[in-house]
Amino acid sequence: MGEILVVVEHRQEEVRDITFEMLFKAGELCKEFSHTLTAVVLGGKEEQFIDEVAKRSDNVIYYEDDRLKNFSADLYKEVLNGLIEKTRPFITLIGHSSWGMELAPSLSIKTGYPLATDCVDILIEDGHPKVIRQIYSGKVFSKMSFKESDGYLITVRPGSFQPPEAIDERNGGVIKKDLPGDLPEMRKEFIEFIDSGAGDVDITQADLLVSVGRGIGEAENVEDMKELAERMGGVLACSRPVVDKNWLPKYYQVGTSGKSVKPKVYLAFGISGAFQHLAGITGAGTVIAINKDKKAPIFRVADYGVVDDLFKVADALKEQLKEG
Ligand SMILES: Cc1cc2nc3c(=O)[nH]c(=O)nc-3n(C[C@H](O)[C@H](O)[C@H](O)COP(=O)(O)OP(=O)(O)OC[C@H]3O[C@@H](n4cnc5c(N)ncnc54)[C@H](O)[C@@H]3O)c2cc1C
Known part of the structure; x- marks a missing residue:
């Protein structure tokens, strides 16, 4: 039995839809192959969305620190690398969004885990993950396998999975963690969030x-x-x-x-x-x-x-x- 880790994507105190899609797909795989579904939240103090995530996971690992409130690829990579080194999850899912595109490649280098990006489906065959990706501007679907490893990273294309309204409640426990003390100096700093605004039509x-x-x-x-x-x-x-x-x-x-x-x-x-x-x-x-x-x-x-x-x-x- 292995673990499927889902990196929870959030913005302005709300979970992004891609997170629910990944939790839904991970839930299906966990049910079929008896894996454990763990959601990992890197967030600020007392994020209100934790319950939403816990309902859909077996465990929630919550790194709770105001330095994590807004996405920082450098910082998130360090924290996730520490977690992955300790727990060696079988599969780690990250959204193929502006977050994931920045985070996943450097996390792959850091952990040594192979990465498949922009996947529209995930299968497990003979104990190994395989992914479906679109090529030639979406005209052809290709099935890809990974080089042998004990863990794999996958970024998931938004809109690939349709979670149903009624969820399969898992009610995971929340394990709170502090930021590791030995973090290197960060090269980037979050300055402000600017909304594009609603405009004159909605x-x-x-x-x-x-x-x-x-x-x-x-x-x-x-x-x-x-x-x-x-x-x-x-x-x-x-x-x-x-x-x-x-x-x-x-x-x-x-x-x-x-x-x-x-x-x-x-x-x-x-x-x-x-x-x-x-x-x-x-x-x-x-x-x-x-x-x-x-x-x-x-x-x-x-x-x-x-x-x-x-x-x-x-x-x-x-x-x-x-x-x-
Ligand atoms: C990081 C990133 C984020 C992106 N985010 C978005 C996003 O949020 N939304 C988005 O839309 N795109 C987004 N894109 C761009 C996306 O990849 C496509 O380039 C874009 O959606 C294409 O727009 P289009 O269909 O209008 O143009 P095209 O792909 O150029 O298609 C034009 C279509 O019009 C048809 N056509 C031309 N003339 C006629 C005619 N007279 N009558 C009938 N049909 C005609 C053509 O056959 C063609 O299919 C993003 C890309 C990146 C890299």
Whole structure:
């Protein structure tokens, strides 16, 4: 019997969704292979979310120190390395987020454990972990194994697992730990957290989102799509390139570095379906994709798809609404 360790990701006193996804997947593996599920929290004093994590774990190891309240890859690496050296967990899961991308490679070097990044599934075969990763922009799934080791590190792509509403309660005990005394000097310092702000629209509250991607071609087309969204009684949203090109402000952006949305209907116009975008719509009801490329990955998650020019479809919808 081994241990699966889940590194709890949190921000501004709230647990991030990726943590619940990892706890769910780790819980399934622990049940099937009789492993122990341990969540490790590196957090500030008296974090309120500990109970949420304990419900889903067999044990919670809580390093409680205000120096850990905000993420620091250097500091977190040192603390996790100390824990891993002592407990030698079979698998350690970290989110493939801005946290994990910075933390996991250096932790792998420090611990000597092999690392697989950006995994969308985890299997255990003949006692060895294997991971599923997407290659060629999500067009091919590859199954990968690790070099032989007594422990393995995996970063998990957000949106890969869907924890059910009703959880399998484990009610783990919480073991509090102090920061080790012999930490090296840190090269980085947390200065402040700046929220991107809600802006004049809140895409997280809309029931209908008309979301536009790079496929809309130019800034001038944004207004037309906004008008369509409004005529349909919905709200405009977008993918990251639309923000990067300054066609819309950041608060319209859906995805891992934007917002997670949960509309009843999500219309994606000219969005290819990169995983960073799809991770933001896992909570959406019906997904309708309009894309001229029939092989676009968005069609894999869409409930309905239209393979056509998006402007033709937008005009047809406007016509229908006029008639209605
Ligand atoms: C760390 C990191 C974080 C990221 N975070 C996010 C994020 O939060 N949100 C996000 O969206 N992306 C994010 N990205 C970027 C992501 O990887 C993709 O590059 C991005 O989602 C692609 O946006 P897109 O689908 O609009 O553009 P593209 O991938 O360029 O797709 C455009 C699509 O439009 C279609 N198209 C073109 N013209 C037409 C037409 N006339 N009619 C119909 N279809 C047409 C094309 O076939 C194509 O499929 C992130 C990337 C990184 C590295």
